[in-house]
Amino acid sequence: MRKRLLWVLGLVALGLMLASCAPHASQDSLKPAGPYAKEIKDLFVPVFWVAVLVFVIVEGGIVLIIVRYRHRRGRDRMPPQIHGNTRLEIGWTILPAVVLAFVTVPTVATIWDLARKPPSTALNITVQGHQWWWGFEYTDDDMKTTYDDKGPITVADVMVIPAGRPVYLSLESVGGLIGGTTKAEADYAVIHSFWIPQLAGTQDVVPNRTNHILMQADEPGTYYGQCAEFCGLQHGKMKVRVVALPQNEWEAWVANHKQPGVTPTDPLASQGMDLFMNPLSGNRGTCIACHSLGGIVSGVNAAPNLTHFADPTHQCFAGCDWETTDREALAAWLRDPNAVKLGSKMPNYQLTEDEIAALVAYLEGLT
Amino acid sequence: MASVSVPADRARGIRRPTALTGFWSWFTTIDHKKIGLLYGAAAFAFFIIGGLEALLIRSQLAGPNQTILNAAQYNEIFTMHGLTMIFLFVMPMSAAFFNYLIPLMIGARDVAFPRINAFSFWLFLFGGLFLYSSWFLGGAPNGGWFGYAPNSTTDPTSGMTFYALGLLLTGIASTAGAVNLGVTIINMRAPGMSFFRLPPFVWMGLVTQLLLVFSLPIITVGLFELLFDRRWGTHFFDPTQGGDPILWQHLFWLFGHPEVYILILPAFGIFSEVLPVFSRKPLFGYQFVVFSGVAIGFIGFGVWAHHMFAAGLGPVANTAFGISTAIIAIPTGVKIFNWMATMYRGDLRFTAAMMFSVGGVAMFVIGGLSGVTHAVVPADYQQTDTYYIVAHFHYVIFGGAVFGLFSGMYYWWPKIFGRLLSEGLGKLHFWVMIIGFNLAFGPMHILGLQGMIRREYTYPESLGLTFWNQISTLGAFLIALSVLVFIVNAVRTQVRHRALASNDPWDARTLEWLTTSPPPVHNFDEIPVVHSLDELWHRKYAEDKGGRLVPVQAGAAEERSHGPAHAIHLPSPSYWPFVAALGLPTMAYGVIYSWWVVGLGVVITLVGFYGWALEPSVAE
Numbered sequence: 005m006r007k008r009l010l011w012v013l014g015l016v017a018l019g020l021m022l023a024s025c026a027p028h029a030s031q032d033s034l035k036p037a038g039p040y041a042k043e044i045k046d047l048f049v050p051v052f053w054v055a056v057l058v059f060v061i062v063e064g065g066i067v068l069i070i071v072r073y074r075h076r077r078g079r080d081r082m083p084p085q086i087h088g089n090t091r092l093e094i095g096w097t098i099l100p101a102v103v104l105a106f107v108t109v110p111t112v113a114t115i116w117d118l119a120r121k122p123p124s125t126a127l128n129i130t131v132q133g134h135q136w137w138w139g140f141e142y143t144d145d146d147m148k149t150t151y152d153d154k155g156p157i158t159v160a161d162v163m164v165i166p167a168g169r170p171v172y173l174s175l176e177s178v179g180g181l182i183g184g185t186t187k188a189e190a191d192y193a194v195i196h197s198f199w200i201p202q203l204a205g206t207q208d209v210v211p212n213r214t215n216h217i218l219m220q221a222d223e224p225g226t227y228y229g230q231c232a233e234f235c236g237l238q239h240g241k242m243k244v245r246v247v248a249l250p251q252n253e254w255e256a257w258v259a260n261h262k263q264p265g266v267t268p269t270d271p272l273a274s275q276g277m278d279l280f281m282n283p284l285s286g287n288r289g290t291c292i293a294c295h296s297l298g299g300i301v302s303g304v305n306a307a308p309n310l311t312h313f314a315d316p317t318h319q320c321f322a323g324c325d326w327e328t329t330d331r332e333a334l335a336a337w338l339r340d341p342n343a344v345k346l347g348s349k350m351p352n353y354q355l356t357e358d359e360i361a362a363l364v365a366y367l368e369g370l371t
Numbered sequence: 372m373a374s375v376s377v378p379a380d381r382a383r384g385i386r387r388p389t390a391l392t393g394f395w396s397w398f399t400t401i402d403h404k405k406i407g408l409l410y411g412a413a414a415f416a417f418f419i420i421g422g423l424e425a426l427l428i429r430s431q432l433a434g435p436n437q438t439i440l441n442a443a444q445y446n447e448i449f450t451m452h453g454l455t456m457i458f459l460f461v462m463p464m465s466a467a468f469f470n471y472l473i474p475l476m477i478g479a480r481d482v483a484f485p486r487i488n489a490f491s492f493w494l495f496l497f498g499g500l501f502l503y504s505s506w507f508l509g510g511a512p513n514g515g516w517f518g519y520a521p522n523s524t525t526d527p528t529s530g531m532t533f534y535a536l537g538l539l540l541t542g543i544a545s546t547a548g549a550v551n552l553g554v555t556i557i558n559m560r561a562p563g564m565s566f567f568r569l570p571p572f573v574w575m576g577l578v579t580q581l582l583l584v585f586s587l588p589i590i591t592v593g594l595f596e597l598l599f600d601r602r603w604g605t606h607f608f609d610p611t612q613g614g615d616p617i618l619w620q621h622l623f624w625l626f627g628h629p630e631v632y633i634l635i636l637p638a639f640g641i642f643s644e645v646l647p648v649f650s651r652k653p654l655f656g657y658q659f660v661v662f663s664g665v666a667i668g669f670i671g672f673g674v675w676a677h678h679m680f681a682a683g684l685g686p687v688a689n690t691a692f693g694i695s696t697a698i699i700a701i702p703t704g705v706k707i708f709n710w711m712a713t714m715y716r717g718d719l720r721f722t723a724a725m726m727f728s729v730g731g732v733a734m735f736v737i738g739g740l741s742g743v744t745h746a747v748v749p750a751d752y753q754q755t756d757t758y759y760i761v762a763h764f765h766y767v768i769f770g771g772a773v774f775g776l777f778s779g780m781y782y783w784w785p786k787i788f789g790r791l792l793s794e795g796l797g798k799l800h801f802w803v804m805i806i807g808f809n810l811a812f813g814p815m816h817i818l819g820l821q822g823m824i825r826r827e828y829t830y831p832e833s834l835g836l837t838f839w840n841q842i843s844t845l846g847a848f849l850i851a852l853s854v855l856v857f858i859v860n861a862v863r864t865q866v867r868h869r870a871l872a873s874n875d876p877w878d879a880r881t882l883e884w885l886t887t888s889p890p891p892v893h894n895f896d897e898i899p900v901v902h903s904l905d906e907l908w909h910r911k912y913a914e915d916k917g918g919r920l921v922p923v924q925a926g927a928a929e930e931r932s933h934g935p936a937h938a939i940h941l942p943s944p945s946y947w948p949f950v951a952a953l954g955l956p957t958m959a960y961g962v963i964y965s966w967w968v969v970g971l972g973v974v975i976t977l978v979g980f981y982g983w984a985l986e987p988s989v990a991e
Contacts, residue, residue, distance in 0.1 A: 030822075030833070030834065031821065031822025031823075031834050032820065032821050032822055033753040033754075033820055033822060034820050041753075043749070044749045044750060044752060044753055045753075047747060047749055047750060048744065048747065048749075048750040048753070051743070051744055051747050051750065052744065055740040055741070055743060055744060058740060059736065059737065059740055062707065062711075062736050063733055063736060065711055066711060066714075066729065066732065066733055066736075069711060069714045069715055069719075070714065070719055070721075070729060073650075073714060073715065073716060073717050073718065073719050074719045074721065075718050075719055075720045075721070080718075081718055082651065082718070082912075082919060082920045083650065083651055083652050083716055083717045083718045084652075084716060084919070085652060085653055085914060085919075085920060086652065086653070086655060086712075086716070087653050087655070087656075087657070088655050088656035088657065088658070088659065088709075088712075089655075089656070089712075092656075092708075092712070093656050093659045093705070093709075096704065096705060096708040097701060097704075097705055100700060100701050100704040100705075101698075101701050104697040104698070104700060104701065104743070107697065107743070107746075107747060108693065108694055108697050108746075111693055111697075111746070111747045111748055111749065112690050112693065112694070114748075114749045115686050115689050115690055115693065115748050115749060116686050116690075118749055118752075119685070119686040177610075179611075190525075192521060192522070192525040193521065193610060193611065194519075194521050194522040194525065194616075195519055195521070195522065195616055197681055197755075197756060199756075199824070201753060201822045204752075205681070205749060205751075205752020205753045206681050206752055206753070206755060206756065207681050207683060207752070208681050208682045208683055210610075210616060210617065210682065210683060211521065211610035211611075211616060212610040212615070212616075213617070213683060215682075215683035228822070228834070230824060230827075231824075232681075232755065232756035232757070232824050232825075233519070233681075233756055234514070234515050234519065234522065234756075234825070234826045235522055236446075236514075236522050236526065237442050237443060237446065237513075238442055239446075239826060239827060240442060240445075240826070240827030240828040240829055240830075241442075241827075241829075325831070346441055346442050346443060347442065347443070
C-alpha cells in the first residue's frame, strides 16, 4: 500500500516536472543556443549529476540510519559509546577533496577558456546600461551611419546580431541628467548586469569599468534576457532581446540602419514629426532633446535612439516590456510613462489625445 | 564576579534599581538569562515581521503581472525582509541562545561583562526599531541588504541612509556582545572545563564571536563611507568623481561571507548537542567537528569574491576564489559525516528537537551541494542573481540555521521555562514546516535555471514561470502556518501550565541540565568541577569494560536547589546600559535631521557611560 502511494506521488512529481518544461521558457540557461552558453551548460550538467550522486548517498544514508536505528517502544538499549575513528575522519576529509578536485579542474579550464580574446571575425558592440533600458552602439568601422558626423549605428532595447558569428560586447554603464532637474529624475550610472542566458553567462555592467562578454547565436531567432543586477526602482522591467538574423537579412538591416530616419508623407505622421522635432506648446518640453533621431536632428544619448523605431527587429520598447506593434501600449506610454512604469525617467508631457495619435503615426513610420 | 570594593559615588542622585522581578526589572536587568530571553522575544517578533514581508513578496509573485505591490514597495519589502531575517532575527536569536546557555554550559554564574551585555541588547533593539522607523520617515531602505553602490548612494529617498545608520547601530551591539561572549568563554569556564571539554555548541559560539569581531569592522568602514557619500557628498563609491563602486562590494562581502557562517555556526552547534543526546551516544569525532568549525571560520574569510564572479575581477581572481570556495565544502562535509556517524548505531528518539536537527542537517546538505555548483565559476555566470541563488541561501539559512534554532527551542525550552512543549504540536510544526519549506524554496532552483532573476517585482506570463511560483507561494503560506502552530504550542505550554520539566528531561550530557529548570539567578549553588567532556553524562553513567554503560547510583547527578551554600556576589541591576544605548540611535536620527539632535544623543550616551563608570558592579 505504502509502496503504491510512493509510486503515485513519484509519478505526480514527474508530471509536474515535465509540465514545467513546456515550450516557452525562452530565458532558460539550460537551453543554450550558441557555443559559449553551451560550454557553460556542458560544465554545469556533469557537476549537477555529481551533486545528485552525493545527494543520494548522503540523504539516503541519513534515511537508512534513522529508519534502522530509531528507538522502538519497549526496547531499551544503551547503544555502544563510539567516540570516533581517526581513519574514517581522514577518509571522509580526503574523499570530498578528491571529488571537488575533479570538479575544479574543468572549472578552471572553462574560466580561462571563456576569458580568451575574441576571434578577429567578431562583431563589436558597446552595450550601454541605463536606468532602466539597454542601448547598443555598433562600433566597427563598417558599421558607421551615413548621416551627421557618421557615428556608429545606435539602437535600443533589442540587440540585432548576425547568426553564426561571434559577437564581442563591451559593457558600459551610462547615466546623466535627462531633461529633468530633480534628483529623482536623473539617470544614474549604476551597476547592471547584461544577461542573455541562451547565448552567454552574465557579466556586470560597472561604471568606469569595461567588462566584456563573448556570445554567439548559432541559429536565427529571438533570445530573451534582462538586467540581472539590482539597479534601482525598475530593475524588474529592464529587459532586452537579442534578434539573430541570417546573413542576407543582417546585411539588409545594416544597410537600412546606416540611413537616416524616414521623413513621413502622411499628414498625421508629418504632424507627429513636427511635434517630435520642436518644443511642445506651453513649455512642456521637447522630445528630440533626449531622443536621438539620426539624420534629422542629433539629440543626446540619454534616451533611446528612435531612428528606426518601427523596424521589424525592434520588437519592444521602454525596457522591452511592451511590444512595439502594440499601438495601445505605445499610446499609454506617451500619455503617462510613470503610470505604466513607475519611476520612468521620461516625464509626462501632458500630451493631448490628438498629439498622441500624431506621434504614434510618426513613430510607426520610422522603419 | 569577585566582589570588588569600590566606594559608592556620593554625587550620584539616582537610587540604584534593586528589583530582580517585575515589569521594570526587565529594563535594568543584567542577568544573562533575562537578557537572553529579551533577545529571544525581540528576535522572534522581528521573525514574525520578516515573515509577513515574505508573505507579501510571495503573494506578489504568485502570478504574472500582479499589482499587489508596486515596484517601489516591493523593493522596500524585499530589502527589509533580508535585513530583518539576517540582522534582526537569526543573529539576535543566536545571541539569545548564546547568552542564556553559554554561562550555564561552562559552569559560570554570568557573562564576563553583564552590563555590556545589557547595553548590547538594548542597542540591538533600538537599531532594529530605528531601521523600521524609516517606513514612517520617508521610506524604508530599498537597495537590497547588499546595498550596492552607486545605486545605494544615489537613491533619492532617505531609506539607504537609515540602512547605513541602522546597521552601524546593530553592528556596535553585535561587536560589544561578541567581545563579551568571547571573553566569557575564554575566561569564565568552571574548574576543569578545559577547551577540549567545552560542549560543541560553546565552541561554535566562540568561533562565531571571533568571526563577528573580525568581520564587523570591515562593514563598519563600508557603512561609514556609504553614509558619508550619501550625507556629506564624499565620493568613495562615486564613479563620476574617481570613486570605485567595486570597493563597496569588497568591503561588503568581506564581511558578508563570514556573516553567512555567523548565521550557520550556531545551528551547527545546536545539531552537535541535540543529535548525541537523542542518539544516546557521544558526538562522533568531537575534535574533528570542533576543528572543522574553526577551519570554516578561517576559510570563511577567504571566499568573499565568489559573490562577485560576474563583477569582472578577471580570470585569476575568479580561479582563486572558485578554488577556495570549493575547499570550504570539505570541513562542512566533515561535520555532516560526523553527525551521521553520531546517529549510526544509536538509539534515536524522535522528539521534536531531534526532528528539527535531523531535518536541518538534511536540508543543509541540499544548500551545501547547490553551493558547490556556484563554486563552478562559469556556471555561476548563469546562476548569479537568479532564483537559483535565492533557493541556495534559503536552504542554508532557513534549512540549516532556522531549523537549528527551532531544534534548540524545543530542546532547551524546558530548561529555560521549566515546562515541556507539547511534542505532538512540535512534530506537527516540524512536518508542516519542512513540507512548506521544500515547496517554497525547492522550485526556486528550477525558476532560476529557467531564467527568473532575483529582486524583480513581477514577471511576464511568456517566460512560463507561473506554475513553480504558485507552488512556491503555497509553500510560503505553509511555513507561516507551521510558525502559527509553534506559537500556539508555546502559548498553551505557558498558559495552561503543561507538564513541569525535571532538571534533566532528555537525559542530556552538558552542565546546564545539572541545575534546576528554570535555573536560579545564580545558576549553580556550587560551581561544578568538570572532569570530562560530557560531564553530566559521565556523572550519570560509567562505562564498563566492554564499553557498555551502567548507570551510576540514581539521583547522584541531581542538584536540588537548597539555596547558595555561601554568599554569592552577583552584579546588581543598572539603569546605565539602557541610557547609554538610548543615546546612540538619538545620534543616528541627528545625523539625518539635525546636529542639535546629535548633540543630545552625545550627552545621553556620555551621561550613561559616566553613571556606568562610577557605579560599582555590586550595590553596597
